[in-house]
Amino acid sequence: MDKKSNVLLVDDDELYLYLMEKTIKEMTQDIEVNSFTDGEQAVEFVSKCTKEKKTLPKVIFLDINMPFLDGWGFLAEFKKLKSKIEQQINIYIVSSSVRESDIKKAAEYEELTDYMIKPIDRKKLAGIFTKAYNVT
Amino acid sequence: MRKRVFKIFAYLYIPVLILSLYLFLSQKKEKIELLSDYQRKDTSIKKKYLEDQFYSFVNNTQYWSTLKYPINFDPLKEHVSFMSPYLEIIRGITDYDQFRFLDLEGNEFFRAERTKVNSVKLRPLQNKIEREYVKNGLALEHGQTYLSQISLNRENGEIEKPHKPVIRAVSPIYDKTGKKMGIVVINFKMKRILDYLKLRASDNNIFLLDNNKRIITSSKYQEDLPYEFLERNTSLEDLYTSVPDAIKHDTTYFKNNHIWTIQQVNLHKIDSGYNTLSGAPLKVVSPTNWKLAQEASPSMIKASLLPIYEGLGLFNFFAIILLASLSYMLQKNRVQKELFYKELEEKNELLTKNRDKLLKNNQFITDMNHRLEIRNEQLSEFNYLVSHNLRAPVTSMATVMDMINNEKEPQNVTMLLPKLGQVTKSIINLTEDISDYVTILDNREIKIDDVNIIDLIEEVKKDFTETLLDNDSFEVIIKSDAWQQVDFSKFYLRSVIHNLMSNAIKYRRENIYSYILFETRYENKNKVLSVSDNGIGIDLEKHGDNLFKLYKRFHRNISGKGMGLFLVKSQLEALDAKITIKSKENVGTTFEITF
Numbered sequence: 001m002d003k004k005s006n007v008l009l010v011d012d013d014e015l016y017l018y019l020m021e022k023t024i025k026e027m028t029q030d031i032e033v034n035s036f037t038d039g040e041q042a043v044e045f046v047s048k049c050t051k052e053k054k055t056l057p058k059v060i061f062l063d064i065n066m067p068f069l070d071g072w073g074f075l076a077e078f079k080k081l082k083s084k085i086e087q088q089i090n091i092y093i094v095s096s097s098v099r100e101s102d103i104k105k106a107a108e109y110e111e112l113t114d115y116m117i118k119p120i121d122r123k124k125l126a127g128i129f130t131k132a133y134n135v136t
Numbered sequence: 137m138r139k140r141v142f143k144i145f146a147y148l149y150i151p152v153l154i155l156s157l158y159l160f161l162s163q164k165k166e167k168i169e170l171l172s173d174y175q176r177k178d179t180s181i182k183k184k185y186l187e188d189q190f191y192s193f194v195n196n197t198q199y200w201s202t203l204k205y206p207i208n209f210d211p212l213k214e215h216v217s218f219m220s221p222y223l224e225i226i227r228g229i230t231d232y233d234q235f236r237f238l239d240l241e242g243n244e245f246f247r248a249e250r251t252k253v254n255s256v257k258l259r260p261l262q263n264k265i266e267r268e269y270v271k272n273g274l275a276l277e278h279g280q281t282y283l284s285q286i287s288l289n290r291e292n293g294e295i296e297k298p299h300k301p302v303i304r305a306v307s308p309i310y311d312k313t314g315k316k317m318g319i320v321v322i323n324f325k326m327k328r329i330l331d332y333l334k335l336r337a338s339d340n341n342i343f344l345l346d347n348n349k350r351i352i353t354s355s356k357y358q359e360d361l362p363y364e365f366l367e368r369n370t371s372l373e374d375l376y377t378s379v380p381d382a383i384k385h386d387t388t389y390f391k392n393n394h395i396w397t398i399q400q401v402n403l404h405k406i407d408s409g410y411n412t413l414s415g416a417p418l419k420v421v422s423p424t425n426w427k428l429a430q431e432a433s434p435s436m437i438k439a440s441l442l443p444i445y446e447g448l449g450l451f452n453f454f455a456i457i458l459l460a461s462l463s464y465m466l467q468k469n470r471v472q473k474e475l476f477y478k479e480l481e482e483k484n485e486l487l488t489k490n491r492d493k494l495l496k497n498n499q500f501i502t503d504m505n506h507r508l509e510i511r512n513e514q515l516s517e518f519n520y521l522v523s524h525n526l527r528a529p530v531t532s533m534a535t536v537m538d539m540i541n542n543e544k545e546p547q548n549v550t551m552l553l554p555k556l557g558q559v560t561k562s563i564i565n566l567t568e569d570i571s572d573y574v575t576i577l578d579n580r581e582i583k584i585d586d587v588n589i590i591d592l593i594e595e596v597k598k599d600f601t602e603t604l605l606d607n608d609s610f611e612v613i614i615k616s617d618a619w620q621q622v623d624f625s626k627f628y629l630r631s632v633i634h635n636l637m638s639n640a641i642k643y644r645r646e647n648i649y650s651y652i653l654f655e656t657r658y659e660n661k662n663k664v665l666s667v668s669d670n671g672i673g674i675d676l677e678k679h680g681d682n683l684f685k686l687y688k689r690f691h692r693n694i695s696g697k698g699m700g701l702f703l704v705k706s707q708l709e710a711l712d713a714k715i716t717i718k719s720k721e722n723v724g725t726t727f728e729i730t731f
Contacts, residue, residue: 015532015558019539065524067689067698070682096527099520119531 005133006057009035010042010074011094012066016118020061023122031129039069043077050084058132060091061120064102071095075109082111090132092116137467144463152455160448164441171432171440172395175340176388179397179430182333182342186401186428189329193305193322194281194418196229200320201281201307209317211237211246212258223248227256233289233302234323237309240316242270264321273306273319276421282306283403283422286326286352288364301326301353301360330360333428339436343429344401345372349379352426372429393434401426510709514577517706521573521686525566533559569686569699576628576706584711585626589665590616592626593654596633600641609648610641615655619663622731628707633667635700636727640669643691645722659730668726673719683717 009020017035024033034057036042042062049056064071071093078091090113093106098117106115116124203222211219226235226248235256237246242265248256264270269284276282284304289296302323311317330353333342344352349372353360362370372379378392388397403422536555543549597612622629637652644650648670655666674683674690682688684705687698708715708729719725 013528013532015536015555015562016528018555019532019535022539065687067687068691069678070688072681073678095524096531097520097524098527099524118528119535 005031006055006059007031007033008042008045008057008060009033010037010039010060010066010071011035011063012037013063016063020120023125027122027125028129038066039071039074039077042074043069043081046078047081050081056085056087056089058087058089059128060089061094062091064093064095064097072105075111078111090128092128094118094120137471140470141460141463141467144466145460148459148463149456152459153452156448156451156455160444163444163447167441167444168390168395168437171437172388172390172397174338175395175397175430175432178337178340179388179399179428183399183401183428185332186329186344186426187403190283190303190401190403190420191418193231193303193324194283194420196231197281197305197307197320197322198279198418200322201279201309203309204312205309205317207311207313207315209237209245209311219246223256227254230254231324231328232256232322233300233325234321236264236321237318238264238270238273238321239318240274241265242267242274245318269304269306269321270319272421272423273308273321276306276308276319278308278310278316280307280419280421283420283424285346285424286330286361288361289323295365299359299361299365301330326360339433339439341431341433343372343427343431345427345429347425349373349427351375376431393437395432395437397430399428401428507712510712514706514709517686518570518573518577521566521570525687526563526570529559529562529566572699572703573686573706576703576710582625582628582711584623587622587624587626587629589620589622589654589656590614592630593633596630596637599634600637609650610644611649611651612637613651613653615653618656618658620656622663622665624713624731625707625711628711632704632707632729635704636667639700640667640671640725643671643673643725644669645672663731665729665731666726667729668724670724673721673723673725675721676717676719684715 007024009017011017011020014037017037021033021035024031034045036045039062042060046056048054062071062074069077075091089111091111092113093115094117095102095115096118103115106112206215206218209215209218226232227250230250230253233250235246235248236244238244241263243263244261247259247261249259251257269282272282272284282305284306286301286303289300289302303326305322305324306319308316309318309320330344333344333353334355336342336355340355342353342355344354346352350363351357351361351370351372356375357370359365376394378394384400386399388395390396401424403420403424533556536552536559540549540552543552593612593614633654640650640652650670652667652669655668657664657666672691676683679688679690683690684701686702688702689698705715714730716728716730717725718728
């Protein structure tokens with residue numbers, strides 16, 4: 001791996017963010033984690049990276065229910081920015097919602113890589129990172 | 137029923153009645169005309185007969201005038217032989233009642249009287265100069281014949297009995313030299329002729345009248361010339377209240393149910409119409425002016441009209457029976473029809489009622505459905521609340537527990553433990569929120585009040601007194617012209633107004649005059665409360681879907697739990713009210729609550 005890889009965590013559950021960051025750090029030191037508690041902040045971050053030509057996170061873990069701008073709102077904004085983004089970005093919905101309507105709605109977004117239900121254990125995370133960064 | 141039958145009957149029968157009456161009247165007229173015609177003809181025949189008889193009398197008398205008598209004619213002594221063949225003639229003509237010769241002084245010098253049918257006797261002579269017929273007879277010129285009135289024969293001033301109606305014909309007589317020597321007077325018996333006149337084929341009354349309408353002979357009287365021997369006057373006026381006036385022309389007419397025929401007996405016609413024995417035309421001198429009258433009495437006319445009356449009666453009798461039964465049947469039919477229609481109408485009404493009931497039921501079911509849908513949504517929301525929002529902290533807790541179990545360094549464990557407290561707190565908060573929501577969902581306990589909206593707003597306003605005190609540029613405006621009272625839970629409505637007012641204050645724009653306006657109005661008969669402010673507004677395109685959802689917040693830097701509008705919507709929907717929003721950023725927001 002040439003550079004330090006980026007992961008973006010978007011969730012209003014701060015405890016979840018803490019636990020995820022902790023877990024990822026324990027797995028590898030090569031991944032830098034950026035986390036935000038709502039979609040609005042995440043959109044600002046992505047558009048800032050695009051403007052400043054910084055490397056975008058290859059993996060985004062996105063919650064649905066968040067204040068100010070929810071997961072769907074983020075996806076809508078992300079679509080607008082997509083034309084300016086060259087690299088492949090894997091967006092995973094990570095929600096505790098097992099609601100059928102949410103899962104169906106998620107399937108309609110081609111930007112999404114997968115829909116995952118909390119909790120995400122190390123094994124799953126490892127699989128995602130292996131796929132995204134071709135590392136173990 | 138009876139009245140309507142009679143009405144139909146009247147409609148049918150009246151034209152029939154009119155037609156039958158018309159036919160009856162024309163038949164009656166025809167019949168009367170026929171009767172009149174018969175009567176006229178009969179009168180004509182009788183008149184002709186009478187005229188013929190008079191012609192015969194005049195002609196007969198004229199004969200004696202044409203004889204050439206001896207000079208100083210004395211039939212009783214000197215010229216008995218001359219007279220004797222003539223006496224045979226006199227005896228043979230049975231109509232002769234008396235045969236006399238009178239001299240120029242009115243003295244009879246020959247007088248023969250019929251004593252039996254075929255026996256004539258000479259009688260003592262009398263002077264008759266005072267008699268009218270003698271005076272008139274002596275005044276006659278050559279060729280003239282005088283015809284007297286018909287009268288009862290009198291002898292020596294007394295009416296001869298039995299009554300003998302006679303007419304006297306007088307002609308002048310001349311001797312061989314042509315010297316006028318006197319007159320011949322013949323009394324003709326009228327009984328046969330008058331009896332003939334009285335003969336009648338029907339019950340008509342026949343009258344021979346003189347100039348004063350006195351009755352000479354009539355089918356009404358057995359005796360002729362009643363006025364001569366009866367004390368009372370016997371003219372036509374005495375028999376009838378309404379009689380024909382003096383009529384100059386022959387006539388037949390119908391009046392007061394009598395048919396009258398009057399014809400003049402025209403003796404003067406004899407002048408021209410008849411041939412005489414002598415060949416010379418007859419010249420009649422007469423004071424007479426007879427009229428032959430016939431009358432068909434009302435009873436007789438009635439009798440002739442009886443078949444027509446019977447026909448009318450019979451026809452109408454059958455028409456009444458036929459039309460009455462027809463009307464009855466028609467009415468019965470109509471009543472049955474009406475009954476049928478009525479039944480149909482009742483059935484229709486029943487159907488309509490059933491349909492209305494069905495529609496009501498349908499409406500009820502639709503309403504119910506709608507409520508169930510809302511309920512369903514609420515339950516789904518509740519389900520989500522529990523499954524998602526509770527799941528998140530529980531998952532986190534499981535993760536923390538997992539980490540603690542795997543952690544070998546106690547230092548790290550003490551770092552993880554406070555996280556558990558954090559999870560617990562969030563679970564407690566969540567259960568509280570869920571409890572609030574469940575209370576709303578379980579709306580059986582909600583008390584409905586008659587809420588005065590002005591009072592309620594004023595009450596809620598006090599909740600924010602502190603906020604309003606340090607900012608006097610916020611105003612609460614109420615426009616409640618349309619309505620002031622509404623049936624709703626006062627507790628819920630207070631909560632709703634509190635939340636909306638709280639939002640309006642929280643999200644007001646800085647440094648401008650801010651207000652919240654409550655306005656009541658009606659829409660489709662529903663009460664509507666519009667709540668608008670001139671705050672910072674919200675981008676509905678971005679947040680519209682999430683606006684009334686739990687734990688959604690849209691403005692950073694402003695404190696909020698993300699529960700306010702969620703509760704507002706839940707509380708309103710729990711009591712079947714609706715809320716909608718219109719908003720524009722930096723202009724303001726308007727909520728509309730439809731009760």
